[in-house]
Amino acid sequence: MDINTKALKKNAFRITKERGLTASRIRVPGGHLDAKYLGEIQRIAETFGNGTVHITSRQGFEIPGIPFEKIPEVNKALQGLIDGLEINQEELNGGYPASGTRNITACIGNRVCPFACYDTTSFAKKIEKAVFPNDLHFKIALTGCPNDCVKVRMHDFGIMGMTLPQLETDRCVSCGACVKACKKKSVEALKSVNYRPQRDERRCIGCGECVLNCPNAAWTRSKTKYYRLTLFGRTGKKNPRLGEDFIKWADEDSIIKIILNTYDYVKEYIDPSAPGGKEHIGYIVDRTGFEEFKRWALRDVTLPEIAEVMTPMYWKGIKY
Amino acid sequence: MGFHVNNTVLNTIFETWQTEYNIYAPRKYPDGGRFSDTDCIRYGKIDTAEEIIFDKKSEYSFKEFLTPVSQTLFFFTEGETKEADIPQRKAIIFLRSCDLHALKRLDDMYLCNGPADYYYSRLRENIKIVLMGCEHSFENCFCVSMGTNRSSNYDMSIDRQADGTYLIDCKDADWEKQFAAAGCVQQEVSPSYVTENSITVTVPENLTAEAAGSKMWDDYDSRCINCGRCNFVCPTCTCFTMQDLFYSENGKAGERRRVWASCMVDGFTDVAGGGSCRQKNGQRMRFKVLHKVLDYKQRNGYHMCVGCGRCDDICPEYISFSNCVNRLQDAIMEVKQND
Numbered sequence: 299m300d301i302n303t304k305a306l307k308k309n310a311f312r313i314t315k316e317r318g319l320t321a322s323r324i325r326v327p328g329g330h331l332d333a334k335y336l337g338e339i340q341r342i343a344e345t346f347g348n349g350t351v352h353i354t355s356r357q358g359f360e361i362p363g364i365p366f367e368k369i370p371e372v373n374k375a376l377q378g379l380i381d382g383l384e385i386n387q388e389e390l391n392g393g394y395p396a397s398g399t400r401n402i403t404a405c406i407g408n409r410v411c412p413f414a415c416y417d418t419t420s421f422a423k424k425i426e427k428a429v430f431p432n433d434l435h436f437k438i439a440l441t442g443c444p445n446d447c448v449k450v451r452m453h454d455f456g457i458m459g460m461t462l463p464q465l466e467t468d469r470c471v472s473c474g475a476c477v478k479a480c481k482k483k484s485v486e487a488l489k490s491v492n493y494r495p496q497r498d499e500r501r502c503i504g505c506g507e508c509v510l511n512c513p514n515a516a517w518t519r520s521k522t523k524y525y526r527l528t529l530f531g532r533t534g535k536k537n538p539r540l541g542e543d544f545i546k547w548a549d550e551d552s553i554i555k556i557i558l559n560t561y562d563y564v565k566e567y568i569d570p571s572a573p574g575g576k577e578h579i580g581y582i583v584d585r586t587g588f589e590e591f592k593r594w595a596l597r598d599v600t601l602p603e604i605a606e607v608m609t610p611m612y613w614k615g616i617k618y
Numbered sequence: 619m620g621f622h623v624n625n626t627v628l629n630t631i632f633e634t635w636q637t638e639y640n641i642y643a644p645r646k647y648p649d650g651g652r653f654s655d656t657d658c659i660r661y662g663k664i665d666t667a668e669e670i671i672f673d674k675k676s677e678y679s680f681k682e683f684l685t686p687v688s689q690t691l692f693f694f695t696e697g698e699t700k701e702a703d704i705p706q707r708k709a710i711i712f713l714r715s716c717d718l719h720a721l722k723r724l725d726d727m728y729l730c731n732g733p734a735d736y737y738y739s740r741l742r743e744n745i746k747i748v749l750m751g752c753e754h755s756f757e758n759c760f761c762v763s764m765g766t767n768r769s770s771n772y773d774m775s776i777d778r779q780a781d782g783t784y785l786i787d788c789k790d791a792d793w794e795k796q797f798a799a800a801g802c803v804q805q806e807v808s809p810s811y812v813t814e815n816s817i818t819v820t821v822p823e824n825l826t827a828e829a830a831g832s833k834m835w836d837d838y839d840s841r842c843i844n845c846g847r848c849n850f851v852c853p854t855c856t857c858f859t860m861q862d863l864f865y866s867e868n869g870k871a872g873e874r875r876r877v878w879a880s881c882m883v884d885g886f887t888d889v890a891g892g893g894s895c896r897q898k899n900g901q902r903m904r905f906k907v908l909h910k911v912l913d914y915k916q917r918n919g920y921h922m923c924v925g926c927g928r929c930d931d932i933c934p935e936y937i938s939f940s941n942c943v944n945r946l947q948d949a950i951m952e953v954k955q956n957d
Binding site for chain 1: 649650653654655658660677678686687846847850859861863864878879880883884885
């Protein structure tokens with residue numbers, strides 16, 4: 299059997315422990331899909347695989363037990379999913395054109411969750427459109443609020459929803475619900491001054507608890523949506539670590555631009571001898587220094603006036 | 619006299635009213651909801667007829683124009699006080715039949731229950747009422763059970779038609795002249811009203827304060843989160859508290875204001891010496907419910923609750939006031955059996 303494993307992996311198939319058998323990896327940007335696609339996944343698994351499906355840690359599906367020779371047929375069978383989930387493709391019926399940049403994950407977001415500050419799946423799809431296909435090893439995740447159910451701090455780019463709370467003072471009934479919620483559930487950014495809440499702009503993380511808990515619509519959300527961008531969290535063998543805050547109160551367009559700029563930065567500085575052309579971005583930043591990364595990342599980026607850029611940045615984590 | 623009025627004419631007439639009046643109606647506050655990408659329908663000042671929301675119930679009631687959420691009564695500094703300025707503009711309020719019945723309750727509480735309330739009456743004197751017809755009942759409405767589904771004591775009624783025109787019944791003599799002068803077609807109009815709701819509420823005839831002894835109230839100890847939303851949206855809840863505050867920069871000057879209060883929220887029953895009468899949420903629920911369908915009637919001869927159902931619409935814990943009232947019959951039985 300003669301198979302180009304590099305081409306196979308780039309095509310979103312896997313080399314498995316069973317010789318001659320592969321697994322097909324299905325992207326679901328934003329982790330939300332019409333239920334009808336589950337039927338297609340079932341059909342592929344039962345026709346070409348071993349009849350099982352793995353729900354991946356990145357909100358995709360992996361169909362194992364597919365013989366290598368079935369790959370062209372599986373790619374054809376994937377077309378409905380690729381079209382339906384609006385995945386950028388290079389060759390019709392050719393399957394996925396890349397696998398390096400991983401599926402973009404998201405919590406359920408404001409389609410369902412009351413805490414979410416935005417539609418996470420829609421933003422995930424927008425990023426997917428901008429960055430895919432790409433062979434570089436980027437992990438991007440989105441979460442609706444600072445509860446961070448998706449654990450975005452374990453990703454290269456973590457996007458957390460924020461809302462800038464607006465207080466209509468004359469609707470305040472001095473019930474203290476916002477102050478209490480902020481203290482017990484969030485960061486204690488509110489205190490009561492002359493019977494009304496006063497917000498500490500430096501502490502506030504834009505979680506929206508004040509808005510959710512206000513019984514009289516005195517607190518409302520900002521029309522503009524904001525995001526916290528965290529950088530270079532990772533798992534892995536050498537130095538697992540949590541992503542650190544880079545920008546508070548960023549906007550959508552700036553985040554997409556920063557991610558795209560980072561691809562350029564990585565192309566410039568990636569270790570040419572990195573195994574499989576794969577190197578966590580964080581290691582590259584450790585090598586070039588953060589300021590060099592920042593210079594690339596913020597190129598042509600215009601942040602909102604209220605945005606706060608943290609600099610310099612330091613990461614912690616276990617080192618072996 | 620009844621008229622068939624188109625949008626353009628109505629807006630032209632609105633403009634003439636707006637020289638003297640602010641027009642308040644249920645309107646949409648885009649992105650004004652608690653959750654992201656949701657709107658809030660509540661009362662606010664409107665400029666044009668298109669802004670008025672006819673097809674949804676407002677989350678909050680009209681009462682904030684007569685009993686402002688937070689109202690500065692006077693300012694003080696060292697030896698002197700100055701009364702806060704009286705609102706300069708009059709108000710036209712668009713409301714539905716249940717709310718118009720609620721207005722009667724506000725009037726009875728603020729004007730007829732002892733000396734008239736100065737701050738209420740000076741606002742009350744300067745309003746006109748436009749009744750919005752109800753073509754159909756909304757979720758949680760039970761106006762028919764409370765007998766508040768029809769009203770006739772309005773200055774004008776308005777029903778928006780499917781084609782965007784309006785049927786208006788005008789009782790105000792000046793406004794009637796305006797509609798006639800604008801060439802509006804005269805016809806017989808009576809405001810639409812509902813004759814049934816999907817929810818029926820029965821207040822037991824034999825209800826007494828003994829129902830307070832039922833175990834049913836204990837359910838609400840854990841279900842209710844004492845946020846007070848049911849009170850704040852209620853068109854007949856009028857409790858307020860007083861706040862004296864000193865401006866922080868100059869600690870000698872300040873203001874006194876009165877601010878909405880809620881019998882469900884912590885602090886409402888706090889008394890000097892550190893006591894608090896109703897600490898459990900179930901006890902607060904019992905107080906509120908029996909006030910709406912028992913105590914008030916004993917004093918005034920009719921129920922306080924108007925059946926708008928806003929308390930049920932807004933409760934984040936899905937506690938239904940109407941269902942609670944419907945449990946009272948069993949509560950009475952339970953208490954009697956225990957005797």
